[in-house]
Amino acid sequence: MASERTPVRFYQVGSFAVGNRLVALEQRSAQSDPERANSLTSGHRACAGCGEALGARYALDAAMRATEGRLVAVNATGCLEVFSTPYPETSWRIAWLHSLFANASSVATGVAAGLRAKGRSDVRVVAQGGDGGTADIGFGSLSGMFERNDDVLFICYDNEGYMNTGVQRSGTTPGAARTATTQVVGPHPGNVFGQGKDMPRIAMAHEIPYVATATVADLFDLESKVERAMAHHGARYLHILVPCPLGWGALSSDTIRLARLAHETGIFPVFEAEHGEVTSSLAIRRRTPVEEYLRPQRRFAHLFDKHGEVSAPEVVAKLQALCDRNIERYGLSKEEGQ
Amino acid sequence: MQRQIEGSQAIAQTVAMCRPQVVCAYPISPQTHIIEELGAMVKKGELADCEYINVDSEMAAMSVAIGASAVGARAFTATASQGLLYMIEAVYNAAGLGLPVVMTLANRAIGAPINIWNDHTDAMAVRDAGWVQLFAETNQEAVDLHILAFALAEELSVPVMVCVDGFILTHSIERVDMPEQEQVDRLVPPFEPRQMLDPDDPVSIGAMVGPEAFTEVRYLAQVRMHRALDVIPELAGRNAEVLGRPATGLLHPYRTADADVVVVAMGSVLGTIKDVADDLRESGIRVGVLGISCFRPFPVEQVREALAGAKTIVVVEKAFSIGYGGILSTDIAMALSGQTVPIHTIVAGLGGRPVWAASLRKLFVDAHEGRLAETVFCDLNTGLVEAELERMAISRRSGPPAENVLRDLAGKSGLN
Numbered sequence: 091m092a093s094e095r096t097p098v099r100f101y102q103v104g105s106f107a108v109g110n111r112l113v114a115l116e117q118r119s120a121q122s123d124p125e126r127a128n129s130l131t132s133g134h135r136a137c138a139g140c141g142e143a144l145g146a147r148y149a150l151d152a153a154m155r156a157t158e159g160r161l162v163a164v165n166a167t168g169c170l171e172v173f174s175t176p177y178p179e180t181s182w183r184i185a186w187l188h189s190l191f192a193n194a195s196s197v198a199t200g201v202a203a204g205l206r207a208k209g210r211s212d213v214r215v216v217a218q219g220g221d222g223g224t225a226d227i228g229f230g231s232l233s234g235m236f237e238r239n240d241d242v243l244f245i246c247y248d249n250e251g252y253m254n255t256g257v258q259r260s261g262t263t264p265g266a267a268r269t270a271t272t273q274v275v276g277p278h279p280g281n282v283f284g285q286g287k288d289m290p291r292i293a294m295a296h297e298i299p300y301v302a303t304a305t306v307a308d309l310f311d312l313e314s315k316v317e318r319a320m321a322h323h324g325a326r327y328l329h330i331l332v333p334c335p336l337g338w339g340a341l342s343s344d345t346i347r348l349a350r351l352a353h354e355t356g357i358f359p360v361f362e363a364e365h366g367e368v369t370s371s372l373a374i375r376r377r378t379p380v381e382e383y384l385r386p387q388r389r390f391a392h393l394f395d396k397h398g399e400v401s402a403p404e405v406v407a408k409l410q411a412l413c414d415r416n417i418e419r420y421g422l423s424k425e426e427g428q
Numbered sequence: 429m430q431r432q433i434e435g436s437q438a439i440a441q442t443v444a445m446c447r448p449q450v451v452c453a454y455p456i457s458p459q460t461h462i463i464e465e466l467g468a469m470v471k472k473g474e475l476a477d478c479e480y481i482n483v484d485s486e487m488a489a490m491s492v493a494i495g496a497s498a499v500g501a502r503a504f505t506a507t508a509s510q511g512l513l514y515m516i517e518a519v520y521n522a523a524g525l526g527l528p529v530v531m532t533l534a535n536r537a538i539g540a541p542i543n544i545w546n547d548h549t550d551a552m553a554v555r556d557a558g559w560v561q562l563f564a565e566t567n568q569e570a571v572d573l574h575i576l577a578f579a580l581a582e583e584l585s586v587p588v589m590v591c592v593d594g595f596i597l598t599h600s601i602e603r604v605d606m607p608e609q610e611q612v613d614r615l616v617p618p619f620e621p622r623q624m625l626d627p628d629d630p631v632s633i634g635a636m637v638g639p640e641a642f643t644e645v646r647y648l649a650q651v652r653m654h655r656a657l658d659v660i661p662e663l664a665g666r667n668a669e670v671l672g673r674p675a676t677g678l679l680h681p682y683r684t685a686d687a688d689v690v691v692v693a694m695g696s697v698l699g700t701i702k703d704v705a706d707d708l709r710e711s712g713i714r715v716g717v718l719g720i721s722c723f724r725p726f727p728v729e730q731v732r733e734a735l736a737g738a739k740t741i742v743v744v745e746k747a748f749s750i751g752y753g754g755i756l757s758t759d760i761a762m763a764l765s766g767q768t769v770p771i772h773t774i775v776a777g778l779g780g781r782p783v784w785a786a787s788l789r790k791l792f793v794d795a796h797e798g799r800l801a802e803t804v805f806c807d808l809n810t811g812l813v814e815a816e817l818e819r820m821a822i823s824r825r826s827g828p829p830a831e832n833v834l835r836d837l838a839g840k841s842g843l844n
Contacts, residue, residue, distance in 0.1 A: 162625045164495065165634075175635035185625040187498050188634030189521050193491035196483065200450060200495025200503070201625065203479035207449035207501050213627055231491065234484025 119313050120148070120155040127154035127183065129163070134181035135173040139342025141306045141332030141349065142170055142247040146218065148306070149245050149330065152313040154184065156320035157214045162187070162201050166194035166219030166228055169254040170247060192227040194219045195235035198242040206241075214320060218245040222252050224329075225261040225287040236296035239324040243316075246289060246327070249334035257337040261287035264357070265412075266405050268389040269337070279392045283408060290363070293327035297366035300326040304360060306333070307350035311372060315362065331358045339388020351383040356413035359420040371420040380410045429606050435567040435597040436461030438604045439532055439590075442571045444475045445612040446530075446578045448504040449619075450496035452481045452489040456511040457544045458594035459534040463506055486511040490518035490529070497527035498633055500624040502578065505529070508594055509536035512550045516557070519587075523558025523649065525634060526623070528581030531559075532574070534594040535695065535746075537779040541830040545780020546594040548695065548746040551723070552755050558649050560588040560656050561724040563694040565680065567597055567604050572676045573721070575607065576663050578616045583659055584652050585622045591723075593696040595780070611670050615663075653725045660722055678727040680719030681734045683709070687716025689796050690738040692760055694720045697744060697776070697783050704788045713796050720756065731763040740770050742795045744788070744806075746777045753803045770798075776806035812836055 120126055129150035136143035154161050165171045165188045174181040175188065189197045198217035205213050217235075219228055224246035235242055251269050252258040258271040265283035268274045272281040293301045299322040304312040312330060319326040333340060333348040340348055352358035355378050361371035381400055384390040395401040417423050431438075440462045443451075451470065453463035470480040479496075483489045486507050493503035507515065512533060522529045535551055537543040551561060560580060564570035570592045577588040592598055623633060637645055657678065664677035682702055684690055691701050698719045705715040718734050720727075735741060741764075743757040752758075754773030761771050772795050777783040787807050794800040815836050819826045826832070 160627050162499065162627065171634075172636055175632055177635055177637040177641055180632040180635055182632045183630060185627050185630040186632045187495070187625055188632075189491060189494050189525070190517055193487055193494075193518060196488035196491030197495035197498075199481060199483075199488075200452070200492035200497075201499050202495075203450045203481055203492065204496035204499035204501030204503070207477055207479045207496070208499065209477075210499075230484055231488055234488055237484070238481070 119310050120152045121309065121313070123155070126151045127159065129154055129182065129184045130174060131181050131183050133179065135176060136169070137336050137342070139335040139345040140169075140173075141334060141345045142220070142249060143173070144345070145247050145306045145312065145330045145332045146170055148309050148312050149218075149316050149328070150184065150216065152316035153214070153216050153243070153320055156317045160213045161185070162205070162213060162215050164189070164194050164198040164201060164215065164217040166217075166223030167191035168220040168223050170218065170220065172254055191223055193231050194223055194228060195231040195242065195244055198244070199235050199238070199240040202241045214243075215241065216243045216245060218247065220253070221246060221248040221250060221262040222260045224248070225289050229287075233296065236293060236298050236325045236327070239298060241323050241325075243319045243326040243328065246329045247332045248289075248329060249332050249337055251334070251337050253334045253337040262289065265408065266390060266393060268339075268392065274392045280389070290327065290329045290361075293329075294363045294366050296325070298325040298327060299323070299365060301363040302327075302361070303329045303331070303358070305331040305349040305353055305358060307346050307353060308360070308372070311360065318362070337389070339391070340386055344386055348383065348386060351378060354378040355380045355383045356417040356422055357383060357409065359416040359422060361420045368420060371422055374417065374422045377417075377423065380413050381406055384409065429608070431604055431606050432601055433567075433604050433606070434461065434599065434601045435570060435592065436599065437465055438567050438571050438606065439574060439592065439598075440465035440469070441606065442574045442612070443504055443532075444469050445607060445609050446575060446616045447502065448475075448478055449501035450479045450481065450492065450503045452483050452492040452503070452505040454483050454486050454489045454507070454511065456486070456508050458536060458546075458598045459506045459508045459511070459532065461598065462532055462534070486515035487518055490515040490522060490531075493529045493531075494518060494522050494525065494527055497522070497529050497621075498525070498623075498625050500619060500621040502582075502619045503529050504531070506532035506534065508534040509538055509544075509550045513538065513553060516554060519554050519559065520557045522587045526585040526649070526652070527587060528585055528619075529587040530574070530577045530581050531587070531589050533589050533591045534598045535591050536594040543779040544594075546596050546746070547778045547780070548591070551589070551591045552747045554589070555724055555755070558586070558653065559724065560586055560653070560722070561591060562588065562722055563591045563720065564593075564597060565696060565698045565719055565721075567600070567602055568673075569676050569721070570597060571604055571606065572667055572671065572673075575612055575615050576660070576667055576676070579663050580656060580659055582619050583663075584655055586652050586656065591695065596696045605671075605673060607671055614670055615667055656722070656725050657727055657730075676721055678722040678730050679734055680717075680721060682717040682719065684716030684718055684734055685737070686714055687737065688714045688739045689742060689792060690716045690718055690735055690740075691742045691744060691792065692718045692720065692735075692756065693744040694723060694756065695746065697746065700783055700785050701744060701788060704785050704792060707785070707789065708792060713793065715792060715796075723756070726759050726763070728763045731760065735760070735764060735769075738769055740772070740795050742772045742774060742792060742800070744774045744776050744783075748773070748775045772800045773803040774806050775803065781807065811840075
């Protein structure tokens with residue numbers, strides 16, 4: 091757990107969800123506050139079970155709380171922008187700007203610079219985008235923002251593909267995953283195996299003040315990381331895994347479960363880093379084989395037979411090896427309380 | 429104050445007097461001296477309350493300007509050529525959002541073949557983007573147009589591009605009457621944005637618009653742009669009053685009143701053309717010149733009026749539409765639709781090729797005598813072209829055309 095405000099974790103349900111009612115009033119989540127900002131309010135057009143909408147709502151409300159409402163958000167083109175603003179409606183109750191797909195980081199730099207020039211140092215800036223707008227087309231712009239250490243928190247909502255355009259492969263799509271451009275055909279069905287773009291580690295390589303990852307399974311953790319990020323100045327990066335029912339071929343009701351499995355298998359390590367060094371990681375409480383994470387997702391259906399048994403053990407083993415490597419690298423297997 | 433000053437320095441110092449709050453810099457020849465000078469001024473504290481951002485690309489330069497403008501900060505950048513093309517998506521975006529960014533375009537050719545020298549191909553590539561495009565004939569005009577640009581952009585909520593011929597103007601040192609800060613302050617009032625990101629009054633800027641309203645939003649952009657045709661002369665008049673020199677507005681007619689042949693052009697080449705016109709008048713050929721200062725929005729009415737008496741029109745262009753012909757010529761033809769006056773296009777000065785007075789003189793005489801083709805390429809080396817065409821006819825694998833032409837050229841001049 092990242093935040094110092096909850097040294098002990100209280101769990102009241104089998105899902106390991108944090109029991110909000112069990113923590114002191116001032117420690118409860120931003121979302122439980124009836125006075126919360128509702129930055130992304132209801133009525134938007136996201137799919138049922140959209141992890142990105144959930145992540146964005148929590149992240150921005152936490153940022154609004156951390157800045158006492160002095161916030162401007164810049165959005166890259168993508169699902170989040172499209173489902174929130176079809177004319178003449180907007181679901182944003184905060185100052186919000188969308189320019190293009192590739193340039194959210196640069197636009198945010200401009201917002202921060204403009205505010206500084208105008209003496210508005212009280213207003214903070216968040217930029218946000220999907221994995222395409224972060225790891226692929228927006229990569230240069232983001233790296234420039236990091237390198238200049240501009241006072242911007244960039245949040246990547248990673249659903250591991252171009253979901254807005256119909257589920258095509260991105261630089262963060264995992265190996266073997268089916269997308270519309272990595273079809274389940276030929277001797278190596280699904281996406282190729284490679285290093286992918288490990289954005290949090292690339293962000294850390296810029297030695298920026300703060301880098302963190304989170305999932306929509308642990309929203310308390312997510313909020314505390316936003317809060318921690320807003321306590322820093324300079325370039326900050328938060329990478330949130332947001333399952334996409336449509337793109338992953340999963341049940342809308344499984345969004346939180348899949349995000350939790352991503353953490354518990356180790357395929358998505360949850361950690362924090364400051365100035366290029368890992369400072370904390372969220373321990374796995376119940377280590378789970380990767381196939382448990384893969385099985386409920388139709389994008390990995392070709393790895394299983396009709397009875398749900400693994401039919402491509404060598405591919406699953408490769409993915410398991412990635413999980414094991416993450417667990418080792420980020421010390422995720424340590425016992426609770428350590 | 430009269431000074432001997434490099435064009436880029438004059439532009440940078442004028443921009444500084446316009447009190448930009450965010451300047452984004454990414455280097456590309458021949459724009460570099462402008463952003464270098466501004467950077468030094470910010471660092472020395474001569475340009476106060478200005479954020480100078482060294483960005484990672486031209487796309488970032490225009491994007492930073494968009495972000496800054498959206499919070500109500502006055503934003504400036506400069507680019508050229510490939511840089512303009514690299515940021516083209518953001519160029520359209522700034523206009524689409526209605527953000528009054530001001531940008532200097534140090535006009536340069538577009539590759540391939542890569543070429544750092546002057547022509548107008550870059551400006552033509554974004555003529556439909558929704559930016560006001562002003563062309564400077566001299567460095568004095570470049571200075572005056574930048575003052576006008578900030579006031580115009582912010583009055584209309586439209587971005588403005590000041591086009592200045594790369595090297596020919598940006599790198600030449602000539603006499604410029606530099607304005608005083610107090611004069612510029614009178615001409616460029618503080619920025620009062622029509623839209624602004626403000627936590628106290630949150631708005632969504634850049635929302636998605638579908639078929640139900642896209643046409644209307646675009647139509648409004650057209651209305652705002654057309655207003656520039658009224659606002660530019662007003663601002664130019666005020667500039668002239670405050671600065672004490674002739675106004676630089678939409679057009680520059682020169683000896684057109686009784687002219688049989690009127691030559692139309694944009695930018696620094698107008699100086700040469702006016703010399704040729706004077707010269708031809710001494711030989712009894714009545715030539716006039718129409719300089720276009722404002723290319724977008726295109727001043728159709730004013731152009732029609734200025735060309736009313738012409739018997740022959742010659743358009744000298746530093747760009748052309750490959751597969752078609754003159755670009756400015758097309759606009760001139762549209763302005764004169766229904767009339768039968770012949771319009772000739774002379775494509776000249778591509779990729780920095782000098783535009784010689786003697787060459788123009790001959791072509792203008794040909795136009796006057798009715799001998800000029802509809803489209804001609806000034807000083808085209810036909811030998812080089814024919815050699816390459818022959819090579820292509822003989823061999824399927826004739827090789828890279830640019831390399832072939834250079835090899836032939838070197839051979840001819842004995843450099844091989």
